[in-house]
Amino acid sequence: MHELSLAENILQQIEDTAATQTFHRVKTVWLEIGQLACVEQESLRFFFAVVTEDSIARQAKLEIIGIAGQAMCQECNRTFPIAAYYEACPHCGSDALQITNGDEMRIRELEVE
Amino acid sequence: MCTTCGCGIGQTRINGKTVQLRRHAGTALRYRPTQSDHAHTHEQAPSSVTDLPVPGTIDFGAGIAGTHAPGMSQTRMVKIERDILAKNNQYADENRRYLAERGIFALNLVSSPGSGKTTLLVKTIDMLRDRFPVAVIEGDQQTDHDAARIRATGVPALQINTGKGCHLDAHMIGQALQQLSLRNNSLLFIENVGNLVCPSGFDLGEAHKVVILSVTEGEDKPLKYPDMFHAADLMLLNKCDLLPYLSFDVGQAIAYAQRVHPGLPVLQISATQGGGMPEWIDWIIAGCRRAAAISQTAQPHDS
Ligand SMILES: Nc1nc2c(ncn2[C@@H]2O[C@H](COP(=O)(O)OP(=O)(O)OP(=O)(O)O)[C@@H](O)[C@H]2O)c(=O)[nH]1
Ligand SMILES: [Mg+2]
Ligand SMILES: [Zn+2]
Ligand SMILES: [Zn+2]
Numbered sequence: 184m185h186e187l188s189l190a191e192n193i194l195q196q197i198e199d200t201a202a203t204q205t206f207h208r209v210k211t212v213w214l215e216i217g218q219l220a221c222v223e224q225e226s227l228r229f230f231f232a233v234v235t236e237d238s239i240a241r242q243a244k245l246e247i248i249g250i251a252g253q254a255m256c257q258e259c260n261r262t263f264p265i266a267a268y269y270e271a272c273p274h275c276g277s278d279a280l281q282i283t284n285g286d287e288m289r290i291r292e293l294e295v296e
Numbered sequence: 297m298c299t300t301c302g303c304g305i306g307q308t309r310i311n312g313k314t315v316q317l318r319r320h321a322g323t324a325l326r327y328r329p330t331q332s333d334h335a336h337t338h339e340q341a342p343s344s345v346t347d348l349p350v351p352g353t354i355d356f357g358a359g360i361a362g363t364h365a366p367g368m369s370q371t372r373m374v375k376i377e378r379d380i381l382a383k384n385n386q387y388a389d390e391n392r393r394y395l396a397e398r399g400i401f402a403l404n405l406v407s408s409p410g411s412g413k414t415t416l417l418v419k420t421i422d423m424l425r426d427r428f429p430v431a432v433i434e435g436d437q438q439t440d441h442d443a444a445r446i447r448a449t450g451v452p453a454l455q456i457n458t459g460k461g462c463h464l465d466a467h468m469i470g471q472a473l474q475q476l477s478l479r480n481n482s483l484l485f486i487e488n489v490g491n492l493v494c495p496s497g498f499d500l501g502e503a504h505k506v507v508i509l510s511v512t513e514g515e516d517k518p519l520k521y522p523d524m525f526h527a528a529d530l531m532l533l534n535k536c537d538l539l540p541y542l543s544f545d546v547g548q549a550i551a552y553a554q555r556v557h558p559g560l561p562v563l564q565i566s567a568t569q570g571g572g573m574p575e576w577i578d579w580i581i582a583g584c585r586r587a588a589a590i591s592q593t594a595q596p597h598d599s
Contacts, residue, residue: 185463185494192380204374214380221493221523257558268522269555279558288380288497296370 186223189288190230196290197240206295209240213292217250217285219268252285309457310472312440384498387466391501394473399481399591401584404500406524407508408517409490412534414442416508416567417485421449423577428584429482433472435464435489442487452476463494466501481588483580496523503583504529511535511542515549522556530561532576537566 197209212231216222224247231245252265258277265285271278308314379385395402405413414434421430432453434442443455454472456464469486478484486502488495496505507528509517512535518525525531531553533546550562563579565572 185497188461188463188465188494188498189380192383195383196376196378196380200374200376206370206372206374210371268526268557269519269552271555278555290376290378290380292376293374295372295374 186226187230187234189222189227190234193231193290194234194238194240197293198238200293201239201295204295206293207239208296209243209293210296211244211246211294212240212290213246213248215248215250215287215289215291217287218252218266219282219285220288222288248291250285250287253283254280255283256280308459308461308468310468310475311443311455312457381497381499384466387470388499388501391466391469391473394470395484395501395503396587396591397594398478399588400478400484401482401580401587402484402486402500402502403580403583404486404488404495404502404505405508406488406492406495406505406528407490407510408492408513411490411508411510411513412567413487413490413508414445416532416534416565417487418445418449419567419570419573420485420576420580421446421451423573424483424580425449425451427581429479431476431478431482431484433464433469433476433484433486435468435487437461437489458489462489462491463498464488464500465498469500481584481591483584492517492521492524496521496527503587506530506532508532508534509549509553511538511544511546511549515545515552518549518553518556525553525556525560528557528560530563530579533562533564534567536564536571537569 193212193214197212201207201209216224216227227247228245232242235241235243252267253262254265254270254272255262256272256275256277257279259272259275261272261274262283263273265280265282268282270280272280391402405417407413417432421432424430430451432443432446432451434440434446434453434455435458436442436455437458437460439457440455443453446453454476456468456472458464458468464486476484486500505524505528507524507530509531511533531550533549536546539546546564553562554560563572563575565576567573
């Protein structure tokens with residue numbers, strides 16, 4: 184995934200939120216990043232530090248909460264953890280899976296002052 | 297990988313003209329010095345009496361009225377709970393609405409560089425131009441070579457140069473839509489920047505992403521770049537005319553793609569020789585008819 188773009192998008196949402204919620208400094212940003220979302224965490228941290236340099240989120244701490252991949256088999260209807268899109272159902276071997284968790288990229292909340 | 301591409305900001309050009317696509321640093325943010333009682337905020341336990349503003353931060357004075365009292369920290373939590381790409385998705389929704397109202401069928405072609413997107417488009421336009429008005433949005437980091445190749449067919453093409461950016465986003469497409477005056481019930485192709493990684497995450501408002509894999513790239517690409525094959529609704533296996541000279545295993549490539557995306561339809565084509573093109577054309581025509589039908593049923597509600 185494109186970590187610089189993600190970092191820019193995170194900053195933009197922080198600034199949009201600041202405009203309506205009245206805060207002037209962001210201390211911590213919590214993100215939820217799914218294991219299947221293909222985000223390189225170190226790269227995201229690097230770009231986040233770069234794009235927030237002259238912003239309200241300067242030196243904010245980035246807390247990344249990993250969300251494990253989970254899928255439901257459309258053949259046997261069972262739910263199980265997966266680590267990649269190409270995995271098959273461990274119960275019946277089917278490839279027909281529906282991802283139920285782990286592809287999210289969300290901003291959960293901010294600690295601000 | 298996109299993590300090494302070092303994408304830049306503010307270098308996007310549409311048909312050679314610089315465009316301001318993103319808010320730039322320096323745009324002032326105003327903080328209203330009023331207590332926000334927004335439902336999503338809640339005060340946190342005070343941290344320290346000696347909480348002082350850190351030098352170098354913006355606008356110390358505009359603290360929330362009344363909360364400077366000793367013993368009360370202004371630190372609090374603000375819930376956001378939004379997708380990181382929510383903004384892009386909003387623009388994409390606007391584009392999708394714009395296209396739907398006009399019965400325009402839009403396809404977003406994604407692939408690694410050189411797998412044959414522009415060659416395919418030129419051939420496709422030749423085969424379809426008598427049936428529908430066609431327009432093309434071309435995305436490349438530099439040059440307008442691809443737009444020029446499309447214009448040579450007589451069809452309008454708009455080139456977006458993303459500078460160092462490695463994908464098109466929905467805001468760029470929105471701007472392009474304003475510049476192209478697309479006809480009702482027409483066909484719009486968007487050729488994304490050659491890149492099997494980033495474009496998967498950016499909805500442009502298209503009806504479908506179509507992923508093109510050429511047989512010279514190896515069977516395992518769907519496993520190595522699963523996001524793209526997961527996001528696409530159709531896969532075109534291109535350059536099939538070269539199969540006699542290669543050891544590419546078509547069955548294996550399709551099996552890998554369908555492992556990542558169960559049920560993904562695959563068409564085997566040769567954009568240069570024309571093999572498999574009629575099936576691709578039929579697939580497009582079916583989509584155009586659907587888009588036109590949907591816009592017609594939606595009309596009465598609009599006016
Ligand atoms: N043999 C063969 N060559 C093809 C086919 N389709 C495209 N090519 C060749 O592949 C090369 C790249 O084709 P393009 O159409 O420029 O590829 P592209 O995906 O648009 O490339 P970028 O826009 O740079 O990402 C050209 O030399 C084409 O002639 C095909 O079906 N068979
Ligand atoms: Mg091209
Ligand atoms: Zn199963
Ligand atoms: Zn990238």
